[in-house]
Amino acid sequence: MDTVFGNLDVFAEAFARTLSLTLFAAVGALILGTLIAAMRVSPVPPLRWLGALYVQAVRNTPLTVVFTFVVFGLPEVDVKLPFYRFAVLALTLYTAAFVAEAVRSGINSVATGQAEASRSVGMTFMQTLRLVILPQAFANIIPPLASVFIALLKNTSIASAFGVFEGIQGMNQLINDDGSAVIAIILTAAICYLGLALGLAALFNQLERRVRAS
Amino acid sequence: MSDPLVVLEGVNKHFGDLHVLKDIDLTVERGEVVVVIGPSGSGKSTLCRTINRLETIDSGRISIDGKPLPEEGKELAQLRAQVGMVFQSFNLFAHKTVLQNVTLGPIKVLGAKKADADARGKELLERVGIASQADKYPAQLSGGQQQRVAIARALAMDPKVMLFDEPTSALDPEMINEVLDVMTSLATGGMTMVVVTHEMGFARRAANRVVFMDAGRIVESSTPEQFFTAPSSDRAKDFLSKILTH
Ligand SMILES: Nc1ncnc2c1ncn2[C@@H]1O[C@H](COP(=O)(O)OP(=O)(O)OP(=O)(O)O)[C@@H](O)[C@H]1O
Numbered sequence A: 001m002d003t004v005f006g007n008l009d010v011f012a013e014a015f016a017r018t019l020s021l022t023l024f025a026a027v028g029a030l031i032l033g034t035l036i037a038a039m040r041v042s043p044v045p046p047l048r049w050l051g052a053l054y055v056q057a058v059r060n061t062p063l064t065v066v067f068t069f070v071v072f073g074l075p076e077v078d079v080k081l082p083f084y085r086f087a088v089l090a091l092t093l094y095t096a097a098f099v100a101e102a103v104r105s106g107i108n109s110v111a112t113g114q115a116e117a118s119r120s121v122g123m124t125f126m127q128t129l130r131l132v133i134l135p136q137a138f139a140n141i142i143p144p145l146a147s148v149f150i151a152l153l154k155n156t157s158i159a160s161a162f163g164v165f166e167g168i169q170g171m172n173q174l175i176n177d178d179g180s181a182v183i184a185i186i187l188t189a190a191i192c193y194l195g196l197a198l199g200l201a202a203l204f205n206q207l208e209r210r211v212r213a214s
Numbered sequence B: 001m002s003d004p005l006v007v008l009e010g011v012n013k014h015f016g017d018l019h020v021l022k023d024i025d026l027t028v029e030r031g032e033v034v035v036v037i038g039p040s041g042s043g044k045s046t047l048c049r050t051i052n053r054l055e056t057i058d059s060g061r062i063s064i065d066g067k068p069l070p071e072e073g074k075e076l077a078q079l080r081a082q083v084g085m086v087f088q089s090f091n092l093f094a095h096k097t098v099l100q101n102v103t104l105g106p107i108k109v110l111g112a113k114k115a116d117a118d119a120r121g122k123e124l125l126e127r128v129g130i131a132s133q134a135d136k137y138p139a140q141l142s143g144g145q146q147q148r149v150a151i152a153r154a155l156a157m158d159p160k161v162m163l164f165d166e167p168t169s170a171l172d173p174e175m176i177n178e179v180l181d182v183m184t185s186l187a188t189g190g191m192t193m194v195v196v197t198h199e200m201g202f203a204r205r206a207a208n209r210v211v212f213m214d215a216g217r218i219v220e221s222s223t224p225e226q227f228f229t230a231p232s233s234d235r236a237k238d239f240l241s242k243i244l245t246h
């Protein structure tokens, strides 16, 4: 227990990185995923195919492979970034596929008449999506999005295997320092993940309540 | 003399194996009011929806005011802005107030200033008799009120032609007339209209022409008087005898 309490700063630093990885990748995935969802419902067939291909390819690839591809593949074509940024990129690319599915099912939950009316007054596809469909889909997108981002939080742990200091690396470092406290250290790490996940869930609950009330 | 606004030539449309529109030729003159009538499944809605390309066609040509319907994209959006559409199920923007429903198109599509769009929107709501509901949401209105908002929304774009797909079929009987009255005054005001409806009173009062469809074809096209008193085809006679006995 002393190892845990004596090293709370290490936990704090490590899980702050877990949180920042999650937040940066969440923002990236939200933007990319919404674009992919827009492609999937667009009136241009090649865009629809491309969107579907992306989602299928990424969803059926282990995250470790995506990480390997980014961390070892991109330097081959002279894209060199610090490991932390590579990790954000890999998590963004991976999570975007799941965000796209959440957004798309939200879009499909809006009655088709809404889009038809919007096109009938002369709105373009993007205007229809932005001004009519997404605002109405938003409330239905939030719950699945919460699950996607909680999965993302846990997925950041893969970054530990690719040279990024975050929760798991912090945990491993402490275990190496004091093997006798292994159970206490692992439990503390688990509690950190749990705390962050519950925090995220509460945030999304609040958001959903606000959106539904408006 | 003739001044065609909407022209369909040799239009065909399939839904899978189902041949829904068969060699449709139809010309709507500027200022003309055409009522489309026919049994369920005869292709009336589909016909209406091809005119603003909510449905694509397999062959044939459709043009509006001399311009062929463009492919999907900005140009098509611009053309749709000139074609008002009123749906059976109203389809008002559920997340917008009544006034916002009417001003969204002018502001976002025509680039109108909000103040101008609001003023014009209120004027139009006044015209369809629901100015007092401007700040409510669609779900708070009756069906008849919603449909009148939908008409105001279409009018706000200053369309060249308005399409109505059974605008009163989803309404309780006591609300049908308030909507038909608005449509009649539009017709009298010179609006070009294509109206799918079984309201014979409206057809007699406001239509220049009745087009009777059956199984994807235009079977008959004549004045309302002629159509309702002396239809020439057996299909039309049969159809009329059915709806008149109801
Ligand atoms: N999106 C669609 N996919 C497949 N079939 C369709 C679709 N829309 C319409 N149909 C079919 O095409 C035919 C014509 O439909 P349409 O809606 O144009 O008829 P309608 O004359 O408007 O009938 P109603 O009076 O019932 O509204 C019908 O058999 C209908 O089932």
Ligand SMILES: [Mg+2]
Pocket (backbone or CB within 6 Å): B044, B045, B046, B165, B166
């Ligand atoms: Mg119909």
